[in-house]
Amino acid sequence: MFSIVYKPENWRMRNNICSKTCFFSAFIIVFSGIIFSCSTASLLQNKIPYKTDSLYVEIEKLGHELTLKNKVPGVAVAVIRDGKVAWLQSIGYADLASKKPVTSETIFNIGSISKLISAWGFMQLSEKDLVKLDDPIDQYLTRWHLPESEFDRSKVTLRRILSHTAGLSVHGYGGSDQGIPLLSLEESLNGKTKRNGETVHLISEPGIKWDYSGGGYTLAQLLLEEKTNQSFATYMKNNIFMPLGMKHTNYEWTVEMMATSATAYDENGNPIKNRIFTEKAAAGLQTTVKDLAHFAELSIKPNYHQLNKVLKPSTIKLMETPVLPSSNEGESGLGYRFMNYEGFRTIGHTGENAGWSAAMFLDLPTKNGIIILCNGSNGDRVWFPIYQSWLKTIK
Template structure:
């Protein structure tokens, strides 16, 4: 990426002008708590931070959901989904969410275990026919679904960069063999399974292959039919369909330049598109585990299992099944963050207080926007906890 000073100055001017003529903030009213919530300081702090930080960091738009008492209290849409057309962000604007994809895909993988198609602690490799883990000094029979989803399986490949939309995707087998990585890194055992926590997007690609082998279905189709539609997540997909593109935000790089959407062979690891409305509902279910709303997708006790740490953990990380334990500002939450070129997202839940915040951004600098918003939310959570 060329760091052109003149283009940066021009873009800064454009963003400044935009800030003077916008930023609109729309709110989806959900239940009776929304009007009360709008009078509270956090609502106005999010609006203020959103308007200031999106301009400062070349992130055209964001969508923010706050969860209180296990329910969505408010959804705020700030800025633009597309600068050129002045299309505003709405609660139905579609964002790519990067590695938050792992958290959602884990529901599909664990559902396989509920259906009896796999067992969480059985070796994965014997179930595969299209590709196998290469032999090594490490014991591949210890690579299980539980360890894959908790990043304790000893597998390689941290993450993926994707391809420009419109290009032909390589197969899962080619990805596992390193064909989608510039450095040619294959998915293989880098350490003995079960001995340490080491983040592996490659493990989720292996789980994606496992799902396709066991269900005889394409991963995206299985997730849509068995997870998204039953949960009412009608605007969520691991594909960039034409219908999705109509409501999609445009992605922007670090300097605020529009970039092409990235598409992924490794959909389970990085390829999810969704709206703040759908993802906030998913977050609600992560907290309440309401059987009626779950619609037999997963049992409440299964979600509780997914939100339980899997050993070993380390200073580098700690995970349940799909859910990561994070410690920003010395406060432990559960959820996930995600970064792809042109996109950034964060989903944070405090199960003890049934609180949460989700922020979706259509800019590469989105973490510079969502982190201060997270900090403001955290102050409110701590204050509410102290008052009880």
């Protein structure tokens, strides 16, 4: 079994925009007046007063301390117990300048967690018999083809792409500045969106080893567009998000979403513009903690009626099953990654983009889970200690 080791760096406290005292006081005001409204309602619905839930109280304390220390203005958390959302919690600011608080309806970019959710769209193609999981993907394409190489491109299949065992290049993407016209998928696959010009191509024989590839998901995005004659974002909205009731989830930065979006902040706590992605399937999804928590519920307990014919429960179970080979670097199902932080095996994904950081951990045997969304580049220093607190309640 592979192991992911998290080694936080020793960082000294840097000067905040205002003093810690002022910033912390502002947090407390928001906390008492606004932030807990949705969390309290959820807890009371489950007949658990939030003040008696030790994890809720611990995360509240941690959230305030860690966001201040690491210059991450806000964090949204969802905890799932027995396959259902137990409570939602929002701490800090969606935007510092306007003092807009984070709520359960605040939009966050979730980085590579996008891949996990994109996989639902790709697997729907399989259920519709538009593609076969183990057929050569190149035979379905007309707009672009994998370049010839010393490796056998006929072994590049959708199953291998979704499990990072297809031998493809391009680990990840950085996105583009707003206001610049997005390049096409074909241009991206040809390396035009990468500063180093890295193209999507075979770097090892497919099916031989696990090697994380955002480039593979961009190739799958092209496959979906070719087989459906729709843009990826449109197809996912109409065939995945709307049927699941995820009304605040989109691969596009729509005007409506921008109005309720958090502001992204860099590692120094400075606001930055949202990056936009040609490679939407790999890194370009925007959502709320509430929508993502519902998605996590369906991952833990695939409910036939709630799935609304998006996918079969048996398909989701297949996606949550490890695909060989794995390696010391990683192990995946179809979209879902297996993770081993602190020696505890979970399934889900993490995500990092400039100004954003997110994590989703699901423990299928106990039907527990946690989701943490942050609007700062240092967000991993916030979500990891919160994960550790959650883990103590599972172990």
